[in-house]
Amino acid sequence: MTSPLTITSSGAVQTWTIDNQGVGNAITGLDFIEAFERAVHEANRSTEVRAVILTGAGKIFSSGGNVKEMADAEGMFGLDPRAQRRAYVDSIQRIPRALDRLEVAIIAAVNGPAIGAGCDLAMMCDLRVASEKASFAESFVQIGLIPGDGGTWFLPQAIGYERAALMTLTGERIDAATAKEWNMISTLVPHDDLLSAAMDIAERIAENPSESLRMAKRLLQESRTSSLETVLGMAAAMQPLAHLDPEHTVRLERWRTK
Template sequence: MDTPLDIATSGPVQVWTINSPDVGNAITGTEFVKAFEAAVDAANADLEVRAIVLTGAGKIFSAGGNVKEMADRTGMFGVDERAQRRAYVDGIQRIPRAFSRLEVPIIAAVNGASVGAGCDLAMMCDIRIASERASFAESFVQVGLIPGDGGTWFLPRAVGYARAAEMTFTGDRVDAATALEWGMVSLVVPHDELLAAARELADRITKNPSEALRMAKRLLQESRTSPLESVLGMAASMQPLAHLSPEHSSRISRWRTS
């Protein structure tokens, strides 16, 4: 039986593939949420994992919510309005919370349409690389909804407030070339080269020590919302640990002789 999130490990790199193409790689189901949380916790616990690539099976990255369940009022969309808030808190909102505790750098390899919560999922990643076939849409308003999964937090941090507002208020699609121009993605590549490009970037990341990568990521995340003094304080606390690590000692010795 297929799992909603396939995980393939090759050395220090993991490739996570959303594997529900029959429902548009929907990410709102309970099974996907549980699988994603388990993947995050496992990666955090395994210091051999130094980078993750996230992509989608088939022709799209993710259509976000399960449209059929929305229309039929089933699944998390089948509860009455009094329970709907709790359904979001206990459901899809567990994904951004999991991302917030993920210690490992994660690259979105966006292989096709990235819509609604699928667009937000890509924005949760540290880095995004897009296939030339990729597109992005913060499409909630077009079906009378709002970003219920943290999109209004992640999207402005990826593209700035004005671009995020344009995407959120119109729901219009942004193609790969425009996404590159806006800084939403770092690179656009031919479709058949997407995973290779993502893996090449992951390999460049994984050449560096695991603990230093994880601490650097935490500082970057804290810098999104914390004042300078708080970030400086965290850095001052983390740096002695880095100085005392065997990886620092061996690598700084090589630098001195290179």
């Protein structure tokens, strides 16, 4: 059986490609969720991986949830409300929790529409590069739903409360140029240049020492919700470990002799 998430490597950079094209690269099924969790686990375990690119196969980044399953009340969508609540925790919500555990930087290379949970998945990444063919929609309310995957946490982090409210409460789609203007994405490129642009950023990240990259990312994540004192305390505990890293000694000598 073909995996809905394919993984390739180029040096210290992995590319994860959502390949579920029959359903618009929907984030659906335990096979996808488990593949995603395995990818995170393996990247964390490897000292060789220093950055990840996440993209979609074909013309769509991700269409989000499987609307056909919802309409047909299949799987978790046929459960009673109490069981469905638990099913959300045990299924789609495993994705943001897994990405929160990912120790290396992850860059979304948004190749086309990122809709609903697909938009939220892009927002869960550390950086976003988009093709001119990309678009974004927090479209849940248009089918009478809410972001069940943490979108109301991730989207305001990316673009601020008011713009997140506009997208969430209208469900309307924005194009790639608007996403760039709103700082939803860091880089907007011609479609054919998307993966090379994402790889350029990933390789620039991956040039740096593995352990300091992982600790720096954790500090950035903690800074979203923790107090200054908490982050300072973590930094004080982490920095001596960085000083003891052999890569620090090598890089310091290079700087000293420039």
